[in-house]
Amino acid sequence: MTQARDEAADERATRWIAATEDAVRRAMAGDASGHDFWHIDRVRRMALRLAEAEGAERLVVELAALLHDVDDWKLRPDPDAPSRLEAIVLEIEIPAALAARVRQVIDEVSFRGAGVATPVSTIEAAVVQDADRLDAIGAIGIARAFAFGGSRRRALYDPNVEPRVHGSFASYQKDEGTTLNHFYEKLLLLRARLNTRAARTIAEGRHAYLEGFVARFLAEWEGER
Numbered sequence: 515m516t517q518a519r520d521e522a523a524d525e526r527a528t529r530w531i532a533a534t535e536d537a538v539r540r541a542m543a544g545d546a547s548g549h550d551f552w553h554i555d556r557v558r559r560m561a562l563r564l565a566e567a568e569g570a571e572r573l574v575v576e577l578a579a580l581l582h583d584v585d586d587w588k589l590r591p592d593p594d595a596p597s598r599l600e601a602i603v604l605e606i607e608i609p610a611a612l613a614a615r616v617r618q619v620i621d622e623v624s625f626r627g628a629g630v631a632t633p634v635s636t637i638e639a640a641v642v643q644d645a646d647r648l649d650a651i652g653a654i655g656i657a658r659a660f661a662f663g664g665s666r667r668r669a670l671y672d673p674n675v676e677p678r679v680h681g682s683f684a685s686y687q688k689d690e691g692t693t694l695n696h697f698y699e700k701l702l703l704l705r706a707r708l709n710t711r712a713a714r715t716i717a718e719g720r721h722a723y724l725e726g727f728v729a730r731f732l733a734e735w736e737g738e739r
């Protein structure tokens with residue numbers, strides 16, 4: 515009896531995830547700012563790996579990871595645009611209580627500036643936030659930062675523009691600095707802002723790689739190497 519019930523639940527979850535994946539693929543198609551479906555897929559896989567280590571609920575984690583960027587402010591700056599998250603939630607027909615848990619995770623994931631705390635209230639939000647942040651550092655993080663900068667016509671670097679510590683989400687959103695400054699304004703700060711031990715371990719090598727890259731970039735800029 516319980517086994518039959520478990521199997522039915524598993525089957526439903528598999529259907530919800532497949533439908534969500536399909537909708538997210540369509541939503542993110544054509545992105546050239548480092549937020550294509552492969553970013554979503556890497557975050558999903560990393561989040562599930564962290565969920566295993568931390569005992570987070572897999573279904574909530576997987577759905578939230580898949581949906582975490584469909585309404586992101588960087589990709590959809592118009593605050594009056596209809597929510598793609600809500601459209602997908604209706605389309606895939608998940609129960610209201612599950613949708614509420616997924617929404618709560620997504621609301622807590624995004625970085626909002628160096629001086630703005632982004633606390634998480636559940637272990638599911640903790641692992642999805644960590645997985646998203648791990649994808650912003652290391653070799654892939656470097657590639658994504660310059661892809662994002664290019665998509666916004668930002669300079670690689672300008673020695674006359676100082677990095678800033680954004681004390682509010684509004685000032686972080688408005689900033690038009692260079693991509694190299696983004697390393698100081700966000701990427702190099704992420705290691706210290708991870709929630710889980712498993713993510714902190716993975717971040718070590720990725721953070722060192724970022725530091726090495728910035729040092730080498732500046733040395734080449736000065737013609738020292």
Ligand code: ADP
Nearest residue numbers: 583586624625646650655658659662663693696
């Ligand atoms: P978050 O919501 O925490 O910002 P996302 O996955 O939506 O996470 O986006 C993070 C990615 O966007 C990072 O890889 C980062 O490099 C890129 N990004 C955001 N702002 C900038 C910027 N000002 N310059 C360069 N890259 C940026």
Ligand code: NI
Nearest residue numbers: 557582583646
């Ligand atoms: Ni993301």
